[in-house]
Amino acid sequence: MTDRTHGARLLPWAGPDGKRCYLVTDGTGYLSRLADDIESVQLGMAAELLGHAADMLADRRVTTGQLRYLLARMSEALTDVHRIAESRGARLPATDGAHLGTAGDAVL
Template identity: 70%
Template sequence: MIRHTAEAPRLLPWTGAEGKPCYLVGDGLGYVSRLADNVESVQLGMAAALLDHTDDLLSDRSATPEQLRYVIARLAESLRDVHRIARSRGARHTAPGRVDHPE
C-alpha cells in the first residue's frame, strides 16, 4: 500500500458536479479512501468482464451493427474509468514524499 507523508491529493474514481474531477487529501486510510479502492476494484472487474463479452461478440458473425455500437460505447466508458484509475495510481506513485509501507 502506498501512503504519503506529504498529503498528495488522490484523484477519485468518480466525478463531481458538472463532471469535474474529485480529489481526496489524506493518508489513504479513511473511509473515502477505502470506498475509492472498492469502486476502482469494481470498475477494473467490470472492464475485464466487458473485454470477455467483446471477444465473444466479435467472434459472432451474426452480431448486429447495433450490438457492436453498444459494446463500443461501453468500452469507451470502461476505458475512461481505467484511464482515471491509472492516472490516479501513477500520480500517487510518483508523488514527492511518498513512503511505501508493507500491507
Template identity: 65%
Template sequence: MNNTPRAARHLPWTGPEGKPCYLLTDGTGPLSRIADTIETAQLDMAAQLLRHAADLLDDPRSTPDQLRYTLTCMHAALTDVHRIAENRLAAR
C-alpha cells in the same frame, strides 16, 4: 497537531460538472476504502466487458446495434481505467 502534508488523492469519479474530485487523506479513511472498492469494481467491469466484446467479435451473427452498444460501454470503461492509471502514476 500533525503538520505532515497529506497527499491529494484523485478519486475514481468526477463531480456533477465532470470535474475531477480529490481527497486529502493518509489513505486509510472510509472514503479512501470506498474509492478503492469502486476502482476494483471498475477494473472488474472492464475485464468482463473485454471478454464480452471478444465473444461478440467472434460471432458472425452480432448485429451492428450490439456492437455499437458494446463500443459505447467500452468507451465508458476505458475512461474509468485511464483515470485509474493516471491516478496511480500521479501517486508514485
C-alpha cells in the same frame, strides 16, 4: 506520528458537472477505502467487457447496434481505467530518473 499525506488523490468518480474529484488524505480513511472498492469494481467490469467483446467479435451474427452498444460501454470502461491509472501513477513515489533506461528499454 508521521505525516502520511501524499497529496491529492484523483477519485474514481466525477463530481458536479463532470469535474474531477480529489481527496487529500493519508490513504486510510473511509473515502480512501470507498475509492479503492470502486476502482476494484470498475476494473472488474472492464475485464468482463473485454471477455464479452471477444465473444461478440467472434460471432458473425452480431448486429451493428449490438457492436455500437458494446463500444459505448467499452468507452465508459476505458475512461474509468484511464482515470484509475492516472490516479495510481500520481501516487507513485517520485524518482530522480537516474535508473530509467532509454526508449525501448524495459524498466523493472
